[in-house]
Amino acid sequence: MTIRTSISRRAAVASALAIGLSLLSPAAMAQDTSVTGTVNVIGFSGVFAENYEKFIIEPFEAKYPGIDVTYRPSKNSAETLALLTLQRGNPEIDVALIDVSVAIKANQEGLFAQLDPAKVPNIADAPDWARLDGDRAVAFSQDNLAILYNTDNVKEPPTSWNDLTDPKYKGKIAAKLGDTRGVILLPILTKLKGGDYKESIDPGMEMLKEIAPNVSTWEPAPDCYAVVQSGEVDLSICWNGRAQYLHDTQGGKIAVALPKEGSIGQTNTIGLVEGSKNKEAAELFVNYALSAEAQATFAEKSFYGPVNTKVELPDEVASRIYGSKEAQAAQMSLDWNFVADQYSPWIQRINREVIARY
Amino acid sequence: MNPAARSADGSRRVLLMLLLPGLVALGVTFVLPLLWLFRASFASSAIGAFSGGDWTLSSYETVLTDPFYWLVAWNTLVLGFNVAVFTVILSYPIALFLARTESRWRGVLTALAVAPLLTSSVVRTYGWMVILGDQGVINSTLQALSLTDGVVRLTNNSFGATVALIEIFMPYAILAMLSGFGRLNTQLEEAAAMLGANRLKVFTRIILPLSLPGVLTAALLVFVLAISAFVTPRLMGGGRVFVLGTEVYNEATVTLNWPLAAALSVLLLVLFSSVIVIYQRALRALEA
Incomplete structure (x- = not known):
């Protein structure tokens, strides 16, 4: 009996929601069968892939029943770039989801096509910083760098990036910083010390050296989340979205502290591959991926910050993506074209001046 | 052509077909x-590494002029040397026992x-992480026995x-030694003992020299494996x-x-081959 009532209640809620949605946006329920074909998408793997298929690709296919979307997870953006390079001239991939710094590299080689605002009208809702290299790749989501902590060992969660230098965490921090995480942390720490990353990252490097004695491993294995969940370390400097997901699904051993000074997001971009054989369908997909509707759903489900300026996030979602109101106001973004040139030199400095010495 | 030559020719062809x-x-x-790797190391850009284009020595210039890469190469050799020496020392008694036991x-x-x-x-590396970790078997034992205050970084x-x-x-070292211990012969040891050599002398004068080829092969094998290792240094380091x-x-x-990356790989290959060449020269000199 109870089972039946709960099902019928759920069904009632669902149908009420569906009616509500259809009233709000009649277009969302409309189907368009004029375009048919396949869109081959390559993108990030793991939980991202699961969420992206469920919350972006499935609704898109429902909206355009004639279009079939395939999703191919790639280990990392480097692999995606290698694949796009190899297939240049005869691409089997139509759309790529790729790290912003790698997208800029791909654009230097002309791997992405310029998006046509007539075919992809939603780019108008993207802020200027998100439209890279003359719309040859557009940012669609951001995952904030955050401090993750073990809820058993840490009773007073950190509130500030400065807490990372607290000697009570000696040997208790995992920080993989020889990649995008370091490239994002440096500007954050530089700003914290009153500097500007475009002038010099020395203040950030100095602070990193203060954090370094607390770091137990620069190469957490298997990853920066598992070492916190197992209690091997107290804190970890890593991505917010995945940690929020693990917090909700795996018993809450891991939790996220979004520092009050604000953070910077790892930026994911979407690009239409130059020479795509399914251009028309691919353009529709890119347009959908950039829509406020798609980004709001993805933000709510995966805690990746939206980029589309028309997205209004409910408070409880915003606080899990950006942190407190104070942190939300302090959220920063980077000039990625500037950072792309500094990417290797900064990582080299982190490796040589910090990791190799501590 | 006489029949013998023809058949020799034929068997060579068969051999070639078998090898093909x-x-x-x-x-x-x-x-x-x-x-392709070699070509890529001379490319000027990441994309050039795939699609051809110009040739440049700039990657080699970077690798050879940057003291950091010299340090990395030195670290690699030191790691290889340490691992080879200790692996051989620890494997030798096991291999010797296995070769002599009846x-x-x-x-x-x-x-x-x-x-x-x-x-x-990879699995064994994770095993070692469990043993040596900050909350691993060794550290928790030391702390339980109050032998140490804090964590010993292992x-x-x-x-x-x-x-x-x-x-x-x-295991590689043990296998290499076993296959190199062919010349060990208990009769020689008995003869030496009969002539008055004590056990230490039998070991240093008979067993050790006869087992040396196996030991040196094992050392080379482990050294080469260690300097090209990637997963374990990354996870354990x-x-x-x-x-x-x-x-x-x-x-x-x-x-x-x-x-x-390609230029560094070529450097690693050069390191490999020079070590192997020097080693084999030395081995031959030793045996002569």
Whole structure:
């Protein structure tokens, strides 16, 4: 009996929601069968892939029943770039989801096509910083760098990036910083010390050296989340979205502290591959991926910050993506074209001046 | 052409036909990628590494003029040397016992000694992380016995990487030694003992010289495996162990400087081959 009532209640809620949605946006329920074909998408793997298929690709296919979307997870953006390079001239991939710094590299080689605002009208809702290299790749989501902590060992969660230098965490921090995480942390720490990353990252490097004695491993294995969940370390400097997901699904051993000074997001971009054989369908997909509707759903489900300026996030979602109101106001973004040139030199400095010495 | 020559010609053709599949497979999976790697190391951009284009020496210039890469190469050699020496020292008694034992369990014991090879080295590396970790078996025992105050850092450094590599390579060393111990002969030992040599003397004058070829082969094998190791130094080193393998990985997948990664790989190959050449010269001189 109870089972039946709960099902019928759920069904009632669902149908009420569906009616509500259809009233709000009649277009969302409309189907368009004029375009048919396949869109081959390559993108990030793991939980991202699961969420992206469920919350972006499935609704898109429902909206355009004639279009079939395939999703191919790639280990990392480097692999995606290698694949796009190899297939240049005869691409089997139509759309790529790729790290912003790698997208800029791909654009230097002309791997992405310029998006046509007539075919992809939603780019108008993207802020200027998100439209890279003359719309040859557009940012669609951001995952904030955050401090993750073990809820058993840490009773007073950190509130500030400065807490990372607290000697009570000696040997208790995992920080993989020889990649995008370091490239994002440096500007954050530089700003914290009153500097500007475009002038010099020395203040950030100095602070990193203060954090370094607390770091137990620069190469957490298997990853920066598992070492916190197992209690091997107290804190970890890593991505917010995945940690929020693990917090909700795996018993809450891991939790996220979004520092009050604000953070910077790892930026994911979407690009239409130059020479795509399914251009028309691919353009529709890119347009959908950039829509406020798609980004709001993805933000709510995966805690990746939206980029589309028309997205209004409910408070409880915003606080899990950006942190407190104070942190939300302090959220920063980077000039990625500037950072792309500094990417290797900064990582080299982190490796040589910090990791190799501590 | 006389019949004998014709048949020699024919058997050579048969031999060639038999070798062909192997040669083709080697060519496609080994020689071709190696040539491509070589080409990529002279490319000017990441994309050039794939699509041809110009030739430049700039990656080699970077590798050869940057003291950091010299340090990395030095670290790699030191790690290889330490691992080779300790692996051989630890494996030698086991191999010697297995070679000399007359127990009917000999086959089983040999199988046991090389059984770790059935498990992936990644899994064994994780095993060592459990043992050496800050809350691992050793640290919690030390703390339970109040022998130490805080945590003794046993992993996430080059010590941990060295220990794990030694254990991982021991089965290889044991196998290499067993195959190199063919000249060991108990009758020689008995003869020496009969002539008044004590056990130490038998060991230093008979057993050690006769087992030396096996020992040196094992040392070379482990050295080469250790300097090209990547997974274990990366996982056990906590990011602090910079060796050529980890640097190639970083340049290829993080900073996407494929030509530099290729140049580092070529450097690693050069290191390999010079070590092998020098070693074989030395070995031949020793045997002569």
